[in-house]
Amino acid sequence: MRRETHGELSERIFALIDGKTTDLAPEVYLNPVEGYTSPEKLEQEMRTLFRQYPLLMGMSCRIPEPGDYFTDDNTGVPMVVIRGDDGKVNAFVNVCTHRGARVLEGEGKAGRLISCPYHAWAFDRAGCLVKVPDAESFAGVDLETCGLTVLPCEERDGLIWVLPTPGGVIELDKDLNGLADELSSYGYDTYHHYETRTIRQKINWKGIMDTFLEPYHFAALHRDTVAPIFFANMCLFDGFGPHLREVFPRKTIEKMRDQPKSEWDAVTYSAIVYVLFPNTAFVMQADHVEIWRIFPVPGKPDESVTHLEFYIPEPVTSESARRHWDNNMDLVIRTVQEEDFPTGEGIQSGYHSGARSHVIYGRNEPALMHFERSVSEALDTAG
Structure with a gap:
């Protein structure tokens, strides 16, 4: 990330902390449940989102x-x-x-x-x-x-x-809608692939994507795991065409206030999530990168396959380093499998109950709105 972007994002984070708020959408949004249960909608998504986008x-x-x-x-x-x-x-x-x-x-x-x-x-x-x-x-x-x-x-x-x-x-500069330069700044060509794990869940693929699209759930669902580390219900949001960027600040970011602005580092004190449309959550952590590639199962709107790829900046050269990265990956997997995904399966079951025709996204969930609108616009444009 360019130095000026670190400074800009850090200033915005401190403004949210001081204001005890988060980036807000102009109004609430109602999202139809049908998008998570309809075989016809899934077929259209497979034909459009997973064939016509890089x-x-x-x-x-x-x-x-x-x-x-x-x-x-x-x-x-x-x-x-x-x-x-x-x-x-x-x-x-x-x-x-x-x-x-x-x-x-x-x-x-x-x-x-x-x-x-x-x-x-x-x-x-x-x-x-x-x-x-x-x-x-x-x-x-x-x-x-x-x-x-x-x-x-x-x-x-x-x-x-x-x-x-x-x-x-493929025209990446055009396809990435302004994100190409930022992604190029991280030096991913020097990273090393550590491991890939595959998870299958009875959750619509967009339900898995939704996991990455708001920190509102941190305080309740992740009370003992994520909430002690990150601010709950607080993140920066920016859209780039159908893509988006979120910045989830760690509580340790307060230490950065004492540093010169020229040394502010949003990556060290935050998790930066790029949602690369249609199906990838690219999580930039301080010491590694997680790429979550999420796919539907053809004909089964209530199932999905998630591939978690772990990338690290240096090759593993010792058993202690291997234990470190194994523990890191195990923690990530354990959190989603014990907290996010069981909740998601319950949500998916609820969608099929007919209890609600829509779900409600609050103003504090702008990334959710952006993603769902991007899906709808892509499908409408394809016809």
């Missing part, structure tokens, strides 16, 4: 060397993301152009030739078809056009983005 796939360090790859099936489009021999990150539909078999599974290191397990058609790391057993039997087929189907992909400033629609275009 998705953050993680940091570059997930695949640091040529041949390193991972697969992803969360959008309904089977994808493989691989670093090519030239160091460039490529993304393809994970479907062999012969008979449609998957060419790679899971994650790992691919050989220089990626051989389909079905009939051994082989592709290079750039997706080109380079070997066909008994090629004479395919006379009349232009095999040069039978490479893996390319997906738009861009790697920038240590982050990997993929658009799950062949033929689409």
Whole structure:
């Protein structure tokens, strides 16, 4: 984050603390429960939000060397993301152009030739078809056009983005609506991937996103875990197109008042959450980064899959460091699984009860409003 942004955000935080308030929306907002229960709405979201917007796939360090790859099936489009021999990150539909078999599974290191397990058609790391057993039997087929189907992909400033629609275009400066420069300032290209864990819950995917969109619940739900560390019901909110940024100040930020303004550091004394539309909560902590990638389950509006990726600034070189990061990750997982997600499952059940047609967002929950409006606007625009 640029030095001037640290100062600006810090001044706004101190104004909230002194005023015993939080950033406020102009008025309350009623959000229809249907968006959390309707199979038709979910199908529209899958078709629009998860096919027409660039998705953050993680940091570059997930695949640091040529041949390193991972697969992803969360959008309904089977994808493989691989670093090519030239160091460039490529993304393809994970479907062999012969008979449609998957060419790679899971994650790992691919050989220089990626051989389909079905009939051994082989592709290079750039997706080109380079070997066909008994090629004479395919006379009349232009095999040069039978490479893996390319997906738009861009790697920038240590982050990997993929658009799950062949033929689409990624324009990050435009797509990020003013956030590109701020994200580039953190030096993510030097981070290291520590671990990824996957959580499946009986909660609509937007219900999981909602977890990151207000601190109003800290005092009650997180009384003994989060509330002793962070100010409850207090955060900064800024929208960037459909994306948003929240700053949750730690109580220790009061110590910063005694420092020169030129040394104010919003990251050290806050958790900064970037919600990267449509489905990523990017949590910048003082000593690590959490990327929460949240997906619906096709046909099941009351289920979701969450991938938590932990990134750290230095590689782990000792058992004590490993214990430290294991404890950190365990604490995060334990908090959401024992507090947030059980509450969320109860909420999801309540949505299906028919007791309420809408839920109410207070003026102290502007990020919730911004996210839900962004979803609605995207769906309305797509038609």
